[in-house]
Amino acid sequence: MTDIEERHREKKARIKAAKDRLYGQKTREKGLVIVHTGPGKGKSTAAWGLVVRTLGHGRRVGIVQFVKGRRETGERRFLERFPELVEIRVMGHGFTWETQDRARDIEAARAALAEARRMLTDPELHLVVLDELNIVLRYDYLPIAEVLAVLEAKRPDLHVVITGRNAPPELLEAADLVTEMRLVKHPFREGVKAQPGIEY
């Protein structure tokens, strides 16, 4: 082993020891408020990954989709096969930029929030996904204060994941874990269309 390799290994060992000390003190279990935001891909997709992870531990999941896409997605089709493990509620219709009916959109957003409120206190659920809630907040379909109150009232050991671009600062402040997905390179720019299994 060269000197450089030896010094590298010693440094690694020191870092590992420091981490062990640090992580050894991490004893609190806590239901987390997780936010996936940013302009990149993977916000909802990573939420479906957490769903799968949770199902693998034999725990139940609730999903509220605040924005209904135009086509049926692969993840919904797959997760609907496990109705005893996954409860999915999809907002009934599209959005103002398509429907031109803001009042109806607000009504649908309120109904979705009511579902979220119920799921977040459900003793059977381990994880709740509030998919594209940030979009609803962005369009002022729901007051942020009311959403924060719903999150505040959640069962303390339940995890919740909130997805969508432009998460408001108040939500980031209230969250335990925030990841921003940053777009580095995207094939739409090169004439490749949306494909099953990737975009939907």
Place this chain on the structure above:
Amino acid sequence: MTDIEERHREKKARIKAAKDRLYGQKTREKGLVIVHTGPGKGKSTAAWGLVVRTLGHGRRVGIVQFVKGRRETGERRFLERFPELVEIRVMGHGFTWETQDRARDIEAARAALAEARRMLTDPELHLVVLDELNIVLRYDYLPIAEVLAVLEAKRPDLHVVITGRNAPPELLEAADLVTEMRLVKHPFREGVKAQPGIEY
């Protein structure tokens, strides 16, 4: 409707028309090389989301895990329930920072790459996940040129997702779609330990 609302709506309509023109031209289907990198969470998790999405479309998936974690993960436990749809290969053991046996690690990485090479030309698969391949590249367990050659030789319509921090620039260059996960806020900093369904 106020003037501001009307102007906002008109602007939205113009953006939508421009998008329709743009997306109407996107006609190419192409198997993508997707990279999830960066220091934030959600890199592997978003890959599991793409797996679920693909399964929902009734297509098959291959997974090679280049780094075996210390515990059994929820996602692996769940996906192993579908052996006819998901083929999972896990590198046999830990890594030098634990095992202090670099030669053995390199051998395991080579075996994992051989699995990847086979899967990437398998006519039955729609998506292949090379989980934590970036870590292996980072530690120089595999030459980047060889990995790029394996990707180059993949079936043209097959999608591949590569995860892990510190993706090398050559890989980013070769990729079609790159997302960087950025850590904005993390609960470990506040004494919360790793929890099932979230971290594993």
